Amino acid sequence: MTLQNLDTPTRRARGLPAPPVRAYLARYGLVIAFLVLWQTSGKLGWISPAVLPPLDAILGALWTGIASGALVDDIAISLQRAGLAFGAAAALGVPLGLLMGQLRPVERALDPILQLFRQTSALALYPVFILLLGLGETSKVFVIFWATLFPTLLATIGGVKQVDRKLIEMAESYGAGRLQVFRRVVLPAAVPAIFVGLRLSATTALLLLIAAEMIGANKGIGFQVMNAQYNFQIPLMFAAIFLMASLGLAANAVLVLLQRRLCRWSLD
């Protein structure tokens, strides 16, 4: 995923207003075509429904799973794992990033070890975390947290460092002290970059959530994907995958909404 991908709402907002139906089709036409193709190819026997069940079967499995409460537990535990990890990553990553971006000595001291940690795949470290933290929730949350921390941390450092020096000097020429410069110039200037990091982190959190749940869990959406496949409940497997995708979309939508509220000045 590139950073540009994250900015589509901004660019869309900047475009000329198109007629609603056409604009809707231009944006979602391909998705609709894809879903239609999916549904018909199963029904028409192009692909075995056992491998690629038609959408109604998947939605049916999803509904049964939610109505019976079986999937609800999975959703809850998955949300808890990803939410805790993401919350902790944001709570540590943003302040630490602000500090590192502001204070050169802190950054110099921490940068090498961060680079080392960052380049070590979180999944490769998962066995280490299991050894240290046990097979329970802690190691799962921690491996997600580990991978989720870096996008936010690095984006925040970058955001702070690219603040226009001239704006800082302007504030200083009016007598602003270090704290005022930070609060009134550096922090607001870094907010858009922080959001880019948070959105990347949210994506990462869900990615790692599934991986962690596939490796060593007996609950959760990721576990359900694997488990349904083992038991050849293919519609349920796809239902869990869809659930996962919608979680990702929802998380992104919440962050975009928050970003729009906080960065009205940068949007058209």
Added chain:
Amino acid sequence: MTTDTAHRGQVALRHLSKSFTLNGQPLPVLRSLSLDIRAGEALAIVGPSGCGKTTLLRLLAGLEVADSGQVVIDGKPVTGVGTERAVIYQEPRLLPWLTVLENVAFGLEVRGMARAAAQDRARHYIRLVGLSDFQGAWPRQLSGGMAQRVGIARALTVKPEILLLDEPLGALDAMTKLTMQEELARIWREENVTMILVTHDLEEAIFLADRVLVLSADGTPPAVIPVDLPRPRDRNGADFVRMRRMLMGRFGLH
């Protein structure tokens, strides 16, 4: 501060020297410069690139420290930025996340004034620069000239005794520039401030200044040229044209 502004805003440069290091070689830009600037005077500083005019302004602003010599304002040597000075830069340097009103009030808020009071005073100066209809606008919605007016209003709002302008109109188109020169002349007259203006536009210097300080890049001693023309000044008047020709001649221009 409000009662005797007419007597304040006096600037004295005492043997001011500053050099930079370029490729390991010291590069002097100011050599023992001395000059007295009256309270309420408009002084323009002109000269070729590298003559130290922006450095001089930064020394006056307290954003840079002289190698030797002093800047003395109202009898007190300058040691850093001060509330009696405000700087206007070539770029407006507005904070993009603040509205026009919030930007103009920014200087006062940084100096500890409560938001409501700061914005009250800011409104007055926004009116003065003719942007009352744009108080709620974001900086990205403004044209270059409008943004620069906001920067000027922000500087005026802190009621400085001395206004330091670093090529404030350098980035504007020719028409806007002429309009803004008229505005600066009006503001200077109405606000009764000392104005020190760095510019590379000789006509602008003659239009606005009581005296023009000519700096050189080759070590030739600086010259101070009085502009004895009645105000408001007529750019096409015979005296104005003669003055411009004389000043351009100093730079080998016609």
